[in-house]
Amino acid sequence: MAAPTHNHANYQARLDFIQHLLHDRLELKVSLEDAEITPIQYDPESPFKYNNFVYRISLPSPIPSEKPASDEPRQAGCATIPAGTKSLILRLTNPNAEGMNPKTRIENEVAIITLASAALRDFQPHVVPSIYAWGSAATSSSQGWILQELMPGTPVDEAFDTLDLPQKQQIFAQMAQLLKALQDYKLPESITGFGGVTFDETGRIVSTAMTSVGLGPWPSYEASFKDRLELALRKADVNPYIQGWRANSVRDRLDRFVERGVPAQVIVHADFTANNLLFDATSGRITALIDYDFACILHPSYEFLRSFDGAGGQFRGWSGDEASEQTVLREAKLRGFPSPLPPMVKSGVKRPSTIEGIDSVADVDTILRSTLPWRVTNSDILRLQTEEVIVKCRDKNEEQLITLLSRLGF
Numbered sequence: 001m002a003a004p005t006h007n008h009a010n011y012q013a014r015l016d017f018i019q020h021l022l023h024d025r026l027e028l029k030v031s032l033e034d035a036e037i038t039p040i041q042y043d044p045e046s047p048f049k050y051n052n053f054v055y056r057i058s059l060p061s062p063i064p065s066e067k068p069a070s071d072e073p074r075q076a077g078c079a080t081i082p083a084g085t086k087s088l089i090l091r092l093t094n095p096n097a098e099g100m101n102p103k104t105r106i107e108n109e110v111a112i113i114t115l116a117s118a119a120l121r122d123f124q125p126h127v128v129p130s131i132y133a134w135g136s137a138a139t140s141s142s143q144g145w146i147l148q149e150l151m152p153g154t155p156v157d158e159a160f161d162t163l164d165l166p167q168k169q170q171i172f173a174q175m176a177q178l179l180k181a182l183q184d185y186k187l188p189e190s191i192t193g194f195g196g197v198t199f200d201e202t203g204r205i206v207s208t209a210m211t212s213v214g215l216g217p218w219p220s221y222e223a224s225f226k227d228r229l230e231l232a233l234r235k236a237d238v239n240p241y242i243q244g245w246r247a248n249s250v251r252d253r254l255d256r257f258v259e260r261g262v263p264a265q266v267i268v269h270a271d272f273t274a275n276n277l278l279f280d281a282t283s284g285r286i287t288a289l290i291d292y293d294f295a296c297i298l299h300p301s302y303e304f305l306r307s308f309d310g311a312g313g314q315f316r317g318w319s320g321d322e323a324s325e326q327t328v329l330r331e332a333k334l335r336g337f338p339s340p341l342p343p344m345v346k347s348g349v350k351r352p353s354t355i356e357g358i359d360s361v362a363d364v365d366t367i368l369r370s371t372l373p374w375r376v377t378n379s380d381i382l383r384l385q386t387e388e389v390i391v392k393c394r395d396k397n398e399e400q401l402i403t404l405l406s407r408l409g410f
Contacts, residue, residue: 047380101214129150
């Protein structure tokens with residue numbers, strides 16, 4: 001019998017944890033026999049580690065009256081569970097997820113959802129899920145979790161190819177409105193840096209390390225890139241394939257770039273993609289923006305460097321192939337399209353063509369991505385590739401680094 005995969009190895013332990021959580025911690029007097037626990041978007045054979053394990057919990061009967069998730073004082077960022085609730089979402093963090101700093105990852109997600117709820121409050125019905133309770137993943141022995149509202153709708157990406165052009169335009173127009181509201185929201189004065197957020201002892205939302213990096217907060221956007229580049233180089237030093245990019249003098253050029261080449265603070269979702277948007281197929285209305293795992297407080301440009309993948313909206317640095325379709329599209333995003341994009345213009349969204357210096361920022365981000373390329377550093381993808389493929393990918397990244405560093409004068 002084959003051994004269970006890394007995702008499935010603790011499947012029963014997670015169900016036992018959910019049982020304990022529902023019955024004891026949250027005082028929902030149900031058992032696994034009474035409640036229906038359904039994994040969402042879960043493949044036990046997936047070769048890649050999930051960041052979270054997400055479950056839909058269907059209770060045997062609706063909650064009769066509005067109640068807090070426990071008798072303890074209400075946690076920061078939490079609402080009471082509405083009367084009549086029968087289904088909930090429970091997110092369990094995966095302690096083995098790569099690149100996720102556990103110390104404040106739950107706190108960051110809950111705090112960002114709190115901010116996003118305020119920023120998007122004018123969208124009715126609401127599009128941000130309410131949080132009912134949560135548990136920190138800060139210690140090595142603790143299981144991080146969030147109990148939240150089940151939002152209506154189906155993922156946009158599952159239906160997008162079947163939509164006609166007017167329906168797609170309707171979706172894009174709503175995405176622009178959501179993005180504009182996140183960009184315009186005035187952050188609390190207690191958020192003083194760039195990076196992640198958490199709650200202080202009084203429940204205020206304050207700056208902390210960025211979940212997907214484990215560093216920060218930073219005094220500036222530039223400082224965040226410099227710190228992350230230095231971290232990438234430290235990781236590259238111990239990678240057996242990259243070996244710190246010391247061959248062909250690439251490392252010397254990278255060090256000079258980190259020292260001299262790095263050049264508005266808003267809510268950044270950082271995974272604003274079609275699979276994290278739910279919509280009602282009948283009305284065409286977006287019903288939810290979910291999954292704030294990578295969300296942070298950074299410059300508006302960072303949203304375009306990390307989000308909109310699959311929708312053609314992600315902005316990347318210079319590629320070197322001036323004739324490629326990607327380069328033409330990049331220039332159109334930067335300089336303006338031949339015909340206007342009414343939803344973006346009408347909403348007044350900060351976008352590549354209106355964000356000064358985003359081309360330079362994208363070049364820095366490309367250096368960062370190429371310094372620690374996913375296909376040469378992620379343990380899951382390394383297991384699936386031959387030595388020949390890994391080395392070929394490493395060489396391709398080295399070539400890209402050399403070309404871009406030369407273009408930037410390093």
